[in-house]
Amino acid sequence: MxxxxxxxxxxxxxxxxxxxxxxxxxxxxxxxxxxxGYPKLTPPERLAALPPLAEEACRAPLDGLEGRPLDDPRATAVLTSAGGGPVYLLREGRGPIRVFSALTGSAVQGPAGAREAVASAQAFAGAPALGYLGTIQEDRWTHGRGLDVHRPLHRVLVDGPEPSTLYVSSATGQVVLDAPESQQRWNYLGAWLHWLYMLxxxxxxxxxxxxxxxxxxxxxxxxxxxxxxxxxxxxxxxxxxxxxxxxxxxxxxxxxxxxxxxxxxxxxxxxxxxxxxxxxxxxxSARHGAPDMAAYRSAGSADFSGLREPARIVAALRGAGFAPVELAWLSLAGRPYVLAHDAAADSRIVTAEGHGLEVRDRWRPEEIRPAAGRLFKADTRRLSVLSDYDAYYYRRHAEAMNGGAPRGLPALMLQFADPDDTRVYIDLRTGEVNLALARSERAGRWLFYFLHSWDTPALLRAGxxxxxxxxxxxxxxxxxxxxxxxxxxxxxxxxxxx
Known part of the structure; x- marks a missing residue:
């Protein structure tokens, strides 16, 4: 002793x-x-900068684009704005993003250049560009893996209430990161120093x-x-x-x-x-694999013919008092739908019913359940609908490390009897699997997030x-x-x- x-x-x-x-x-x-917080572009910030989609500018139907973009069960198709106009962004699995004009349906050739990057940055900031700073693969503010598909990144310095460096994707021409100068300066004393990013x-x-x-x-x-x-x-x-x-x-x-x-x-x-x-x-880390999102979506078996015309979808949304800035074609176990977002980050679901379109604000739990059962080849131990946050599914302020993570309510919570005892949370307003935690990951939540940030919903409410x-x-x-x-x-x- x-x-x-x-x-x-x-x-x-x-x-x-x-x-x-x-x-x-x-x-x-x-x-x-x-x-x-560390510089990031949260979904609400990104959507707030997008212009409303106009019916007359969305002429090209989804199936009028080159190839059959939704045959791959992992494929995604998004109609948004980049480079001053509406474009389709198509991606199959982990492959590159392909860009098509929503006006003509033709492919946009080559990576976005400096001119497109400056135009996108000015449209995002609503202020003139002060200078084009060239391209980088990665710097002190762009270590996130989510940016890999967008590299190299254009850097544009823009004016505004305070000067900011905007990072623009060379793949899509969209702004993917916003780093105001004051945030950068504070980060040298904050996250950059805390995480030893100089190394x-x-x-x-x-x-x-x-x-x-x-x-x-x-x-x-x-x-x-x-x-x-x-x-x-x-x-x-x-x-x-x-x-x-x-x-x-x-x-x-x-x-x-x-x-x-x-x-x-x-x-x-x-x-x-x-x-x-x-x-x-x-x-x-989870020991026995992640949720099977391809089975959950089964996009390859979905028939999108009733949702092929974006102008018709935009018109239906506007008729319901909703001004969309972005549309995403998705499916639940082969059932097609369009997820629409407006500039306030609110959402609507559009489905084809007979010869018409139905617009609503959420899925019913019984509609999600068959698709959710495909996430794991195991029975469901627990199932409940959350109208409030719990100890694992909760929202943080934008400055927090996970402050950009979507955490919508109500949410469907399922706990599976798989070897990892995985708990899954699905946002009923979007149909998106927002969070999946194995038993070991839930333990990590307490040993890291709770001990480090005191981030239970009750403590966060103490403000x-x-x-x-x-x-x-x-x-x-x-x-x-x-x-x-x-x-x-x-x-x-x-x-x-x-």
């Missing part, structure tokens, strides 16, 4: 000399991240991943060992000769000791949860009170780290003198 204690003392002392600097940066940047050079970077894992593990050992040392050195019965329960007389040592006792448990949990965010060794508590605890972490830096520096100086 004596040797173990000695090792813990030594681990805390020598790990703390370097790790306290990292911990101070982590806690300070974490406070910034409460209010300034990351590509979207999949194993070297960066293992550096963060190793540093987080060292920080966890440092914090946990500090809690042990602090408890061992505190006199719960009696006092030291100084009259204090702490043996330390020097102010920095005393503040470090007392601060560690007060905040050490929170420090340990936060740093440990940061380690869990990296999913070390794939410990939280400013939750923020105030998190900031107070972060200040406690900064106190412990800052005093540790001073103590470590003084020890190194003494060693140097010797």
């Amino acid at each position: 004596g040797k173990m204690k000695r090792l813990i003392y030594l681990a805390h002392r020598w790990l703390g000399i370097g790790a306290c600097v990292l911990m101070l940066l982590w806690f300070a940047s974490g406070v910034v991240m409460l209010y300034v 990351r050079f590509q979207s999949v970077d194993p070297v960066w991943s293992w550096i963060v894992i190793a540093l987080s593990a060292a920080g966890t050992v440092l914090a946990a060992s500090g809690v042990c040392v602090g408890i061992w050195r505190w006199r719960f019965r009696g006092r030291y000769k100084s009259g204090s329960r702490s043996p330390y007389r020097a102010p920095m040592m005393k503040w470090h000791h007392i601060g560690g006792l007060l905040f050490g448990a929170f420090l340990s949990f936060w740093i440990f949860s940061g380690l869990m965010s990296m999913n070390p060794g794939g410990v939280f 400013p009170l939750r923020d105030a508590v998190l900031i107070f605890l972060s200040l406690g972490g900064m106190l412990v780290a800052a005093t540790g830096i001073v103590i470590g520096w003084r020890r190194l100086r003494r060693k140097g003198v010797r």
Whole structure:
């Protein structure tokens, strides 16, 4: 036992000399991240910048395009706006995106160039471009895997309430990321610093991943060992000769000791949860496969002939008091439908009924259930309709790391009897599978998101009170780290003198 204690003392002392600097940066940047997120373009922001679709500009029918785009069960077809007019975006599985004019049905040849990128950026911002900054494959703000299909990316600096750098897809000509200058500056003190992105050079970077894992593990050992040392050195019965329960007389040592006792448990949990965010060794990954989205959609067996004319669909939506900016052709177990969005990110469903079109705001659960049963070759253990968020399916503010994830209500929740005990959430307003979590992923939700962000729906509703508590605890972490830096520096100086 004596040797173990000695090792813990030594681990805390020598790990703390370097790790306290990292911990101070982590806690300070974490406070910034409460209010300034990593640059992203959320679905509401993207849709808000799109113009309403006009009937006269959507002349080309879906089946009038080159090839049969929806024969592949993984295929998607979207009618949206890019480069100053409506276009179809077609993609089969993980293949490239093909672009067709919605006016003529002809293919748009080649990648979007600088002129198209500038036009798209100006239309998105509603302000003039200040300059074209060229193309990049990837930079500090564009590590997300979702951008891979759009690379290389054009960069355009635009004017507005504040200058912003807009990233435009070379595949579609659409703006895919918005990075205002003030957000970029704050991110150097926030997410970019917090995630050590100065060490990351590509979207999949194993070297960066293992550096963060190793540093987080060292920080966890440092914090946990500090809690042990602090408890061992505190006199719960009696006092030291100084009259204090702490043996330390020097102010920095005393503040470090007392601060560690007060905040050490929170420090340990936060740093440990940061380690869990990296999913070390794939410990939280699903073991037996993801939901079978091809079976859920079965687009290849769907008959879209009743939904082939976009102008007719736009007219039906407008007749229902809905101004669409984007249409997507989808299917549920072979049943075709069009999902429409407006500029406010509201949605409608259009189906072909007889010789007419029906517009409604949601699916009924019994209509979703047959398609949902195809997601896994297993029975359903539980099925319920959510009218409010639960501990796994909930919405975050836009600044949060997962703030752009769609989380619509009402939602159909199904828990399958597959080997992973997977829980699936389907948005009844869109028919989209918004979330699927295996048992291991649900454990990761508690060990990362909850411990790191305190993000249960009840705590999120506390709003400013939750923020105030998190900031107070972060200040406690900064106190412990800052005093540790001073103590470590003084020890190194003494060693140097010797």
